[in-house]
Amino acid sequence: MNLPADSRDRLYAALAESISEAGEARESLFLARLALLLFETVGDEVRCRQAVNDALHQLPMPSLSAEVRPK
Amino acid sequence: MNDSDDKVGEFTYAHHAVRLPVLVDGMDPTRCRVAIVGGGPVGLALALGLAVRGVPSVIIEADDTVCIGSRAACISRRSLEIVDRLGALPSFLAKGLPWTGGRSFFKTQEVFRFEMPHDDLQRLPPMINLQQYYIEQYLVDAVRHLNDGQEGGLIDLRWGSAVTGFSCRDDGLHLEVGTRLGNYAMQADWMVACDGGQSLVRRTLDLPLVGTAYEGRYVIIDIHLPSSHPTERRAWFDPPWNPGSTVLMHRQVDDIWRIDYQLRAGEDTEKALQPANVQRFVQKHLEAIGEGHLPWRTVWTSVYRAGAMTLQRYRHGRVLFAGNAAHTLPIFGVRGLNSGFDDADNLAWKLALVVKGSAGEALLDSYSAERVDAFHINAASAMRSTEFMSPPSRGFELLREAALSLAGLHPGIASLINPRQTEAVAYRNSPLSTPDAAGLPGAAPGVLLADFPLEEPGRHLTHLLGPWFTLLAFSPTGRLDVAETALAAASKAGIDLDLLLVCAARSSGSYAAERGDAAAGQPSWRRVVVPDPVFEAHAQDEPALYLLRPDRHVAGRWRLRRSDSPAGFIAQLGAALKRACGADSAAADPTEMPT
Numbered sequence: 001m002n003l004p005a006d007s008r009d010r011l012y013a014a015l016a017e018s019i020s021e022a023g024e025a026r027e028s029l030f031l032a033r034l035a036l037l038l039f040e041t042v043g044d045e046v047r048c049r050q051a052v053n054d055a056l057h058q059l060p061m062p063s064l065s066a067e068v069r070p071k
Numbered sequence: 072m073n074d075s076d077d078k079v080g081e082f083t084y085a086h087h088a089v090r091l092p093v094l095v096d097g098m099d100p101t102r103c104r105v106a107i108v109g110g111g112p113v114g115l116a117l118a119l120g121l122a123v124r125g126v127p128s129v130i131i132e133a134d135d136t137v138c139i140g141s142r143a144a145c146i147s148r149r150s151l152e153i154v155d156r157l158g159a160l161p162s163f164l165a166k167g168l169p170w171t172g173g174r175s176f177f178k179t180q181e182v183f184r185f186e187m188p189h190d191d192l193q194r195l196p197p198m199i200n201l202q203q204y205y206i207e208q209y210l211v212d213a214v215r216h217l218n219d220g221q222e223g224g225l226i227d228l229r230w231g232s233a234v235t236g237f238s239c240r241d242d243g244l245h246l247e248v249g250t251r252l253g254n255y256a257m258q259a260d261w262m263v264a265c266d267g268g269q270s271l272v273r274r275t276l277d278l279p280l281v282g283t284a285y286e287g288r289y290v291i292i293d294i295h296l297p298s299s300h301p302t303e304r305r306a307w308f309d310p311p312w313n314p315g316s317t318v319l320m321h322r323q324v325d326d327i328w329r330i331d332y333q334l335r336a337g338e339d340t341e342k343a344l345q346p347a348n349v350q351r352f353v354q355k356h357l358e359a360i361g362e363g364h365l366p367w368r369t370v371w372t373s374v375y376r377a378g379a380m381t382l383q384r385y386r387h388g389r390v391l392f393a394g395n396a397a398h399t400l401p402i403f404g405v406r407g408l409n410s411g412f413d414d415a416d417n418l419a420w421k422l423a424l425v426v427k428g429s430a431g432e433a434l435l436d437s438y439s440a441e442r443v444d445a446f447h448i449n450a451a452s453a454m455r456s457t458e459f460m461s462p463p464s465r466g467f468e469l470l471r472e473a474a475l476s477l478a479g480l481h482p483g484i485a486s487l488i489n490p491r492q493t494e495a496v497a498y499r500n501s502p503l504s505t506p507d508a509a510g511l512p513g514a515a516p517g518v519l520l521a522d523f524p525l526e527e528p529g530r531h532l533t534h535l536l537g538p539w540f541t542l543l544a545f546s547p548t549g550r551l552d553v554a555e556t557a558l559a560a561a562s563k564a565g566i567d568l569d570l571l572l573v574c575a576a577r578s579s580g581s582y583a584a585e586r587g588d589a590a591a592g593q594p595s596w597r598r599v600v601v602p603d604p605v606f607e608a609h610a611q612d613e614p615a616l617y618l619l620r621p622d623r624h625v626a627g628r629w630r631l632r633r634s635d636s637p638a639g640f641i642a643q644l645g646a647a648l649k650r651a652c653g654a655d656s657a658a659a660d661p662t663e664m665p666t
Contacts (some may be wrong), residue, residue: 032473033476037477
C-alpha cells in the first residue's frame with residue numbers, strides 16, 4: 001500500500017497541527033492514542049510490530065525538536 | 072475479625088479438638104499412604120478427590136480453625152465443577168453469589184463492560200463470590216459427611232498439628248509433627264505440600280520460586296456494608312476521589328464487600344493501613360458511589376503485592392506440591408485458588424492410580440508437566456491483567472491512559488481493559504494425550520470437554536461422570552454396535568471405564584435398550600440423548616469417540632468408519648488408555664482406523 005505523495009503531505013501537516021494543538025503536556029498521550037487507533041485501522045500484527053520496531057530503530061536523542069518553541 | 076473472636080458476618084468459627092494418634096514410642100504406628108501438609112482448600116480438595124477414589128489420606132493442619140482473614144473470594148465455573156465431584160457443590164451454590172460480568176470506569180465515565188461466557192444451557196454460573204472461610208468450611212463438612220459413611224474414615228483430618236520437619240527416603244517420608252499436646256513422628260508413602268505461599272515443605276527442600284514480582288502494591292479492605300448493589304466486578308481507574316489510583320469493588324456474602332486499591336509509588340504501607348486512613352479512604356469512596364449514607368465497619372485489612380512465581384517442577388521424588396506452595400499468581404483474574412483447585416483435581420486421580428498400583432510413578436511427572444504448563448498459561452493472562460491494573464513502567468502507564476481515554480468510543484481498544492477472568496486451561500502438550508488425526512468438531516486432546524445439557528430437563532453431562540475414565544460414544548444412528556466395540560476395548564484394556572452412548576434427539580427413537588447390564592468384570596454403559604446441536608458439536612456423519620480422563624480433559628478421540636475393523640479400534644483404545652495412565656508409550660499411530 002503506497003500512500004500517494006499528496007496524501008502523505010496532507011497527513012503530515014495534519015498530524016503536525018494536531019501535535020501542536022495537543023501541546024507539550026499532552027504530546028505523549030496524544031501520540032500513544034494515535035498509535036492504538038492506527039493498530040486497529042491496520043489490523044495486522046506483523047505490520048504494526050514492524051512499524052513499532054522501525055520507530056525505535058536508531059531513535060536519536062531529540063536535537064531539532066528538543067525544546068518547545070514559544071508560539 | 073472485629074465482630075468477635077469467633078464470628079464474622081453470619082459465619083461462626085468452630086475450634087476443632089487437637090488429637091494425638093495412638094503412639095508407639097513417640098511414633099504413629101500406622102504408615103499412611105498419603106500425607107497432605109496443609110488443610111486449606113487445596114489440601115481438603117485433594118483429600119476428597121483421593122477419598123472418592125477409595126484412597127485414604129492424613130491431613131496435617133497447623134490451625135484449629137478454617138482460615139482467618141481476607142483470602143480467596145471468587146470461585147470459577149471450572150472450580151465449581153471440581154467441587155461438585157467432591158460432594159460439596161450444593162452448599163457452595165446455596166451460599167455463594169453468582170455473577171457474570173462487570174464494569175470499568177475511567178474517572179467517572181463507564182468505558183467498558185464485560186460478560187463472562189454464559190447462557191441458559193449452562194449448569195453452573197461462570198463465577199460465584201464466596202469467602203475462603205466458607206469454602207474451607209464446606210469442604211470440611213464434605214470430609215465429615217464422607218467419613219461418616221466409611222468405617223474409620225478415609226480422611227484423617229488432624230487439626231492443630233504442624234509438620235515441623237521431615238526427611239525423604241527412597242521408600243517414603245518420615246515426618247515430625249508438633250501439637251500442643253506433644254510431638255510425634257509418622258511415616259507416609261507420599262507427601263503433598265498444600266501448605267501455602269510460605270510453604271515449610273518448599274523451604275525445607277530449599278526449592279526456589281522463579282518468575283516475575285511486580286512493584287505495585289494493593290491494599291485489600293473487607294468491610295461490612297448493607298448495600299443492595301448487584302454482584303458484579305467494578306473497577307475505577309483514576310477516580311477523582313482517589314486520583315492516580317485504581318480501585319476495585321466486589322460483593323461477598325453476608326453483606327461483606329471487598330475494596331482493593333492501588334498504593335501509589337512511595338506511599339507508605341503501614342500508614343495506609345492505619346484505621347483512620349482506612350476510614351477516610353472508604354468513606355470517601357462510598358460517598359463518591361452514592362453509598363456514603365450507609366453504616367459500615369472494617370472487617371479485615373491487608374496488603375497485597377502481585378507476582379507470578381512458580382517452582383520449576385511440582386514433583387520431587389515422593390514429595391508433590393500443589394496450590395500456593397507450588398506457585399503464586401496475581402489476584403487479577405482470580406487464578407490463585409482456582410488454579411489450586413485445578414492442581415488438586417489433576418493430582419487426585421493420578422495419585423490414586425499410583426497408590427492403588429494401577430499406574431506407574433511416571434503418571435505423577437505428568438501432573439508436574441501439565442500443571443507447570445498451566446501455570447505459564449495462567450501467568451501470561453494474569454500478567455497482562457496486572458500490567459493494566461498496576462503498570463510496571465512508563466510505557467504501560469502511558470498506553471493504559473491512552474486505552475482508557477479511547478475506550479468509551481472504540482470497542483476494540485476497550486477490550487484491552489478486560490480483566491481476563493480465569494478460564495479452563497488446555498493441556499495441549501500433555502504426554503498423556505494420544506495424537507489426533509480425527510478432524511472432529513469437538514474438544515481436541517488435552518482440552519477440557521465442555522459440559523453440555525442432555526435432553527432430560529435439568530440434566531448435564533457432569534451429572535453422569537464417575538471418578539475414573541469415561542468413553543463418550545456419539546452414534547449418529549443410535550445403534551449399539553459402537554458401544555459393543557468400545558466395551559470390548561475397555562474390557563480388554565483392563566481399566567475402569569464408564570461408557571456413555573450419546574444419541575441425538577432426532578435419532579433416539581430407533582433405539583430400545585436404556586442401559587446395559589454390568590456383567591461381572593465388564594464395564595457398564597448407559598445411553599444418553601442430547602439436543603441435536605450438542606451432538607453436532609462433537610460428531611458428524613460417522614460415530615465418534617472421546618476418551619475422557621477423570622478430570623474431563625480429552626485423552627484421545629476417534630472417528631469410526633464403516634470399514635474399520637473392531638479389532639483395530641480395540642487396540643488403539645487400549646494403547647490410548649495405557650498412555651493416559653502414564654505408560655511410556657512411543658507416539659501412537661494416527662487415529663485413522665486401519666482398513
